[in-house]
Amino acid sequence: MGNILEDNSRSFLISSLNLKPTETLLIVTDEEKKDLAEAIYAAGKSIGAETVLMVMQEREKSGQEPPASIAEAMKLSDVVICITVHSLTHTKAKKDAVNAGARVATMPGITYDMFLEGAISADYEAVEKLTIQVTDLLSAARQVKIEKSGYQLTFSIEGRAGVPSTGVYHKPGQSGNLPSGEAFIAPMEGTANGKIVIDGSIAGIGKVTEPVLLSIENGKLVGAEGKQGQELLSLLGDGDGRNVAEFGVGTNDKARVTGVVLEDEKVYGTIHIAFGSNNTFGGNVAAGVHIDGVVMEPTVFIDGELLLEKGVMEIK
Incomplete structure (x- = not known):
């Protein structure tokens, strides 16, 4: 299972986000989605990117802001993946990261099943x-x-x-x-x-x-x-x-x-x-x-x- 997750992660990091070995990849996650985030972390490292994993406490609802330290790190990264229970898509932190030039993919609520088949x-x-x-x-x-x-x-x-x-x-x-x-x-x-x-x-x-x-x-x-x-x-x-x-x-x-x-x-x-x-x-x-x-x-x-x-x- 782990290898398939890592292979699929590598595939979308390249095809969807065009991640390059010279870039920094930040993965933002919470405790619930940490296992899936670790597969993306391994895939980012295998591509050669400077890969960082930040784990926060689960937000209470979609649209709630992440901690300030994570918001700041998002702005300083080339590529950001947010793999969390509740969505960070419509947050100021995501908007600020995009305005700073980051390429941001949000994956709220994604499951093992969705990693392996379906829309992905x-x-x-x-x-x-x-x-x-x-x-x-x-x-x-x-x-x-x-x-x-x-x-x-x-x-x-x-x-x-x-x-x-x-x-x-x-x-x-x-x-x-x-x-x-x-x-x-x-x-x-x-x-x-x-x-x-x-x-x-x-x-x-x-x-x-x-x-x-x-x-x-x-x-x-x-x-x-x-x-x-x-x-x-x-x-x-x-x-x-x-x-x-x-x-x-x-x-x-x-x-x-x-x-x-x-x-x-x-x-x-x-x-x-x-x-x-x-x-x-x-x-x-x-x-x-x-x-x-x-x-x-x-x-x-x-x-x-x-x-x-x-x-x-x-x-x-």
Whole structure:
């Protein structure tokens, strides 16, 4: 098992991050994910990079900042891998590292299984091509409408830039998740209205046991039906955590819904809506939390044109 993990780690360090022997690689982890982090550490050393492993206590929720010492080390590294239970993707520490020129891959919640198969094994050239197509559509668009199970949600994305998470981070300041494959954007604050059914998974909770119906008014989550809906509300709190922060489209045809949002939100033909912080990718809200909910087989209109029809991508 160890050798396969190390081989797969070496493979993505080279193909996704273009790690060179002359560079510094920082691996940020917590106690829960330390075993997987050690496989990446061994792979980084085998490539010849100056490899550093920093272990912190597990964060309480996704979007919570790492310790200051780790944030500083992230800024001083060429390549940073964050392999943690809770996501560091939407943190100031990651944003500052990217602004300093680091190439950053975040792997929140990744499991042994995901290291060995699924989304990490995709053809990332194909994923990159589709992801950029969808990103360009989002960047040029004004309005999104999502339909599912007789409900609809609308919001404005006018003036906002789409963000590609392609799994290919070769240039200074490029960043995203691994495994990857999504195009996402920050909806304009205050513009989202309607209802949406989350029937895939919710970050920090896992696969939903029954569909969760979310009610959204003027850009804020105002209600969530069902037991897991109440869990979501308690994770988000009563303040800016309820902001409609992100709209994302999955573009990885090898990704599976496993209950780990890192992979779930990349599944081809799904979308996800996240709540909380969006200041790291074009929005105005820093909430200290960022929680995604995955929607299976939605119908999505971008400026009135079909992007997805019951989970089937209309881009040719």
